Amino acid sequence: MSGTAAIIGGGVIGGGWAARFALMGWEVWVFDPDPEAERKIAAVMANAERALPMLYEAPMPPRGAIRFVSTIAEAVAGADWVQESVPERLDLKLKIYRDIVSHASSEAVIGSSTSGFRPSQLQEGLPDASRIVVAHPFNPVYLLPLIELVPGVKTAPEAVDKAKEILTGIGMYPLHVRAEIDAHIADRFLEAVWREALWLVKDGIATTEEIDNAIRYGFGLRWAQMGLFETYRIAGGEAGMRHFLEQFGPCLTWPWTRLTDVPEFNDDLVDLIAGQSDEQSGHRTIRELERQRDDNLVAILHALKGREAAAGKLVLDHDALLRGPLGDGVPLVTVRRTVPVDWTDVNGHMNEGRYGQVFSDASEELMTHVGADRAYIDAGNSYFTAETNIKYLAETLAAEKFFVETRVTLGAGKKLRLWHEMKREADGETLATCDQFLLHVSLETRRSCPPLAHVAEAVERLAAAHGAQS
CATH class of the missing domain: 3.10.129.10 (Hotdog Thioesterase)
Structure with a gap:
């Protein structure tokens, strides 16, 4: 399946969406008032065009064109999918949605990349909100398949079905979030880990590099293939999850974490975190780090694909769809x-x-x-x-x-x-x-x-x- 996608906002996430759609054969129209938008998306596209095809044995579809336009109306006219990826300001998003709904096709799905707002907040005051969903991706959008697909109270069921079909067709995994909640699912989980990490750095327990090492050398490798609950099911031994909960459940009452408290976000904390991060990775450019990230993700996904497991199974199934x-x-x-x-x-x-x-x-x-x-x-x-x-x-x-x-x-x-x-x-x-x-x-x-x-x-x-x- 291919069509036309409109990308409203061409930053890191919008650029990733543009690259994913274009490499899957879609025509892409981009609106972003930033005079640097074309250059920035070209850089994202270069990374994507190098990395994404490495995942597939099947030939990729002919690349769709990416065109830049000067108005939202031009971008969304005739689009099958509209993806909004502007900054996380509700007033700005609502203004943009009024413009999108006024000019988009009545058949178009309108998705938001928002990581925090609920779809009902985005639908407020619109004459027709039936096509609006949250379609929250993860960076880099052109490689990571997860999309949190969240309908609002006014979203039509057929719009959700069409969104699932389109997202699956471009090799992504739409996780249907059945209830609206601030920050959806994945970011709430990540925010909890992030908050605890900030305390560990602030209290001098660990540096940014030590925390990253704890993740990438340990449980991060398990999570990549099994997630959280399946990992803990194995930790329970032959008796499984019930034994794990009985053995480790009581420790949940122990004062290990500081998730109910937030460190004061001040200049001292920013300087501490930024300084450690610069010491850890400041000798490399962002583009170098992006390429290393993409190469590592390709290798990990390739390994999982060979085992028909987790995200690799998604790539394998999509590969089969691309074969002719x-x-x-x-x-x-x-x-x-x-x-x-x-x-x-x-x-x-x-x-x-x-x-x-x-x-x-x-x-x-x-x-x-x-x-x-x-x-x-x-x-x-x-x-x-x-x-x-x-x-x-x-x-x-x-x-x-x-x-x-x-x-x-x-x-x-x-x-x-x-x-x-x-x-x-x-x-x-x-x-x-x-x-x-x-x-x-x-x-x-x-x-x-x-x-x-x-x-x-x-x-x-x-x-x-x-x-x-x-």
């Missing part, structure tokens, strides 16, 4: 993707083992194309690789786009031979080649045997079309 049929070209383009950052070695180029994965992925796409798909394998039949000969012809770097062209050079009985050429998308240079010989096998006997008739016929047709001699 191979068609009837000669040669067949069996792979079209971007080199993930976790595929590179200490030399900065793609590790040789990953070339094997690329060509394995190419052969699996070819197998699916001829009918030797997952169902065929589950029924006890498959092709096994018997021999490969890979030649490495040029360096392949992280974030480079490439494609693989595949020809069937032999398709006779149980024998299948493929010739793969991996090429850089930017200039068509051949990066590597692979001569791959496969045998059809029975998964029951683990011995070679002829393929079923429909697969054999498809292979023979391809071999003939690709100029092979059977």
Whole structure:
């Protein structure tokens, strides 16, 4: 699904929304009176265009255009989705919503990136508030999938359904928050952790770096895959959550935390926190930190994707939605993707083992194309690789786009031979080649045997079309 998105406010969050929509094939119209908005969004887009495609095996849709306009009316006219991401001032938001509602299509979903306001506050005084929802994202919007989707009392159910469909279509996870509450769900949780961290720094218990280390070296790794309650369920051992609660529940009454109190927010506290943060990370630019963050998120999501777990499962499912049929070209383009950052070695180029994965992925796409798909394998039949000969012809770097062209050079009985050429998308240079010989096998006997008739016929047709001699 693609369409037109209007982005009202082009800061860090608005820019992230623009990048997510554009990279998923949507046309994007941006309104932001900041004269630097175009430059700022271009910087966000550069990060997004490098990072997001690394998550997918499937080719990304053609990138949608991002255009900048001088009025809200121009931005929202004809838009399927309108996303407001202006500063957290209710008077400003209400003024903008009056303008949006006056000019947007009656079918458009109108979302707010607000982290604190309730949707009913945003709907107040509007002639038509039925399309307004809170759609609160997390930075970077182009990589993190969670969206807190909060309808107000005046929001139409069909607007919520449409919002879920659109958000899922661009690879995000809409968490339907059923009741309005200040700061929704995730930020209330984060605010509690943040408040306790401020006390630990103010009281001299820990520095900003020590607190960050406590998170990233410990429970943060568990939360990335299991969240909070599932983590504690395991902590209860074989008896599970009930035992955990019985064992650790009483400590909730102990005066460990200071969550009911707030440190005085004054210049001394700001200087203390800012000074420690500068000492911790001030030697690196924000752009350097963003790239490190994005590369690490890609690697983490990739690992979770390989295990079909947590946020990685979302990427895997969305990847499947992006896949299209191979068609009837000669040669067949069996792979079209971007080199993930976790595929590179200490030399900065793609590790040789990953070339094997690329060509394995190419052969699996070819197998699916001829009918030797997952169902065929589950029924006890498959092709096994018997021999490969890979030649490495040029360096392949992280974030480079490439494609693989595949020809069937032999398709006779149980024998299948493929010739793969991996090429850089930017200039068509051949990066590597692979001569791959496969045998059809029975998964029951683990011995070679002829393929079923429909697969054999498809292979023979391809071999003939690709100029092979059977």
